[in-house]
Amino acid sequence: xxxxxxxxxxxxxxxxxxxxxxxxxxxxxxxxxxxxxxxxxxxxxxxxxxxxxxxxxxxxxxxxxxxxxxxxxxxxxxxxxxxxxxxxxxxxxxxxxxxxxxxxxxxxxxxxxxxxxxxxxxxxxxxxxxxxxxxxxxxxxxxxxxxxxxxxxxxxxxxxxxxxxxxxxxxxxxxxxxxxxxxxxxxxxxxxxxxxxxxxxxxxxxxxxxxxxxxxxxxxxxxxxxxxxxxxxxxxxxxxxxxxxxxxxxxxxxxxxxxxxxx
Numbered sequence: 001x002x003x004x005x006x007x008x009x010x011x012x013x014x015x016x017x018x019x020x021x022x023x024x025x026x027x028x029x030x031x032x033x034x035x036x037x038x039x040x041x042x043x044x045x046x047x048x049x050x051x052x053x054x055x056x057x058x059x060x061x062x063x064x065x066x067x068x069x070x071x072x073x074x075x076x077x078x079x080x081x082x083x084x085x086x087x088x089x090x091x092x093x094x095x096x097x098x099x100x101x102x103x104x105x106x107x108x109x110x111x112x113x114x115x116x117x118x119x120x121x122x123x124x125x126x127x128x129x130x131x132x133x134x135x136x137x138x139x140x141x142x143x144x145x146x147x148x149x150x151x152x153x154x155x156x157x158x159x160x161x162x163x164x165x166x167x168x169x170x171x172x173x174x175x176x177x178x179x180x181x182x183x184x185x186x187x188x189x190x191x192x193x194x195x196x197x198x199x200x201x202x203x204x205x206x207x208x209x210x211x212x213x214x215x216x217x218x219x220x221x222x223x224x225x226x227x228x229x230x231x232x233x234x235x236x237x238x239x240x241x242x243x244x245x246x247x248x249x250x251x252x253x254x255x256x257x258x259x260x261x262x263x
Contacts, residue, residue, distance in 0.1 A: 007150075007183075007184075008146040008147065008150060008151060008152050008153060008182060008183040009152050009153070009183055009184055009185065009186030010152070010153045010154075010155065010175075010176050010179050010180070010183045010184065010185055010186055010190050011152060011153070011154045011155070011186040011187050011189070011190060012154075012155040012157070012169075012172045012176065012187060012189035012190040012192070012193050013154065013155065013156050013157060013189065014157050014159065014164045014168075014169065014189055015157060015158075015159045015162065015163075015164055016116070016117050016120040016156060016158065016159070017162065018189075019154070019156065021120055021121070021122065021123045022123060023154075024121055024123050024124040024154055024156075025123040025124065025125075026124070026125050026149075026151055027124050027125060027151050027152050027153065027154050028124065028125065028126045028128070028142050028145045028146045028151055028152070028153045028154070029121040029124035029126070029127050029128070029153075029154045029155075029156055030127075030128045030129070030130040030138060030142055030153065030154070030155050030156065030175060031114070031117045031118050031120075031121050031127060031128070031129055031130065031156045031158065031248075032117075032129075032130045032131065032155060032156065032157050032158060032168045032171045032172055032175075033111070033113055033114030033117055033131075033157075033158035033168065034130075034131045034132060034167050034168055034170075034171045034215070034220075034236050035165075035167050035168075035215060035218075035220040035221060035224060035232065035233065035236055036092045036093065036094060036111075036114075036224075036232055036236060037092065037109075037111040037113065037114020037115060037129075037158070038114055038129040038130055038131040038133075038158075038246070039094050039131040039132070039133045039232075039235070039236040040077075040092050040093070040094045040097060040109075041109070041114075041129050041131075041246050041257050042094075042129065042131050042133040042134040042241070042242045042244070042246055043094035043095070043097050043133060043235075043241065043242065044077075044097035044102050044107055045242065045244055045246055045257070045258070045259050046133075046134075046241065046242035046243075046244060047097055047098050047099045047101075047102050047103060048099050048102065048103035048104060049097065049102040049103070049104075049105055049106070049107050050104055050105060050106055050258075051106055051107070051251070051256040051257065051258050052106075052107045052109050052246070052256065052257040052258075053106060053107065053108045053109065053253060053254060053255070053256050053257075054109050054110070054114075054115040054118050054119070054248075054255060054257060055108060055109070055110045055115065055254075056110060056115060056116060056119060057110060058078070058080065058085050058088075058110055060110065061076050061078065061085075061088075061108045061109070061110050062076065062087075064108050064253065064254070065108050067253075068106065068108075068253060070106075073104070073105050073106065074105065074106045074107075074108060075089045075090060075101070075102060075105050075106070075107045075108070076088040076089050076090070076107075076108050077089060077090040077091070077092070077097070077107050077108070077109045078090075078091070078092060078109050078110040078111050078115075079091050079092040079111055079112065080112060081112070082112075082223055082224065082227045082229070083227060085110070089101075090107075092111055092232075093229060093231070093232050093235075094133070094232060094235045094236065095231070095232075095235055112160075112161070113158040113159060113160055113161070114158050116158070117156055117157075117158035118248060118255070118257075119255075120156065121154075121156055121248075122255070124154070125145075125149065125151060126145050126247065127247065127248035128141060128142060128245055128246065128247050128248070128260065129246035129247075129248070129257060130155070130171055130172075130175055131171060131236065132171060132174070132211065132236060132237060132238065132239045132240075132241075133236065133238060133239075133240070133241045133242050134240065134241070134242045134243075134244060134245055134246065135171075135174055135175065135178070135239050135240055136178075136239075136240050136243070137240075137242070137243055137244055137245040137260075137262075138175065138245045138246075139175055139178035139179060140245070140262065141245040141247070141260050141262060142175070142179060143178075143179055143182050143183070144262070146179075146182065146183055147182060152183070152186060153179055153183050155172040155175055155176065155190070155193070157169060157171075157172055160219050160220050160223070163219060165218055165219045165220045166196065166214065166215070166217075166218035166219070167214075167215040167218045167219075167220050167221060167236075168220075169192070169193045169196050169197075170193075170196055170197050170200060170211065170214060170215070172190070172193040172197075173193035173194045173195070173196050173197025173198065174197045174201075176190050176193055176194050176197075177194060177197060177198070180194075200214045207239065208234070208237045208238055208239070209237075211237040211239075212233050212234050212236075212237040215233050215236065215237060216230070216233050221233050244259040244260070245259065245260040245262070246258070246259065246260070247259070247260035
């Protein structure tokens with residue numbers, strides 16, 4: 001009898017707490033915090049930022065900034081409780097990271113949920129940052145990377161304050177759909193994400209508005225509306241705003257998100 005052929009699969013984790021970091025070792029892991037960290041990272045790289053250095057706490061951000069060469073060209077970005085941290089240049093709104101502000105610059109970045117999820121994935125062979133903003137590029141890189149090493153793809157949703165959020169699940173479903181021919185569902189969470197995404201994708205109306213409406217009603221979206229950031233939801237609903245895949249790599253200054261090399 002012929003030995004079974006190895007095939008990559010797609011696993012979804014609705015929260016970082018649902019998967020131990022060692023399980024991600026050797027895999028391709030896509031971290032998702034669509035409202036707003038991974039969206040903002042994609043927009044920043046798309047606007048020409050040289051790199052985004054994710055850290056856990058605001059104090060870590062200022063400490064790292066002070067150690068970097070050329071600190072006058074370093075931008076502090078991020079949020080706590082959804083709003084810009086006091087003393088930081090920028091918050092966590094994607095549109096704020098335009099070329100005039102970030103082109104050629106290093107961004108030291110910390111958020112409530114997204115940068116913690118990135119740290120949780122640190123043992124993965126490759127760590128990508130997924131969002132609607134760079135959906136096609138991330139799916140393309142993940143598919144190629146998984147095939148290269150016959151490794152599974154894990155979709156890691158950041159959630160909000162320890163709770164599952166629909167908006168991250170929708171991105172997971174959209175990615176799982178694009179990966180399904182090469183990496184079928186490996187767990188029921190992936191099937192749940194696929195069903196949620198297909199329900200939204202098949203609803204009447206323009207695609208971006210359908211996505212925005214679903215995210216506006218989700219926990220993360222409700223929080224943003226209450227804070228006056230409804231525009232961020234619309235921006236986060238734009239598919240393929242950026243034709244680059246953010247990847248977490250190890251640099252001399254610690255983990256850094258840069259545009260992944262393809263091919």
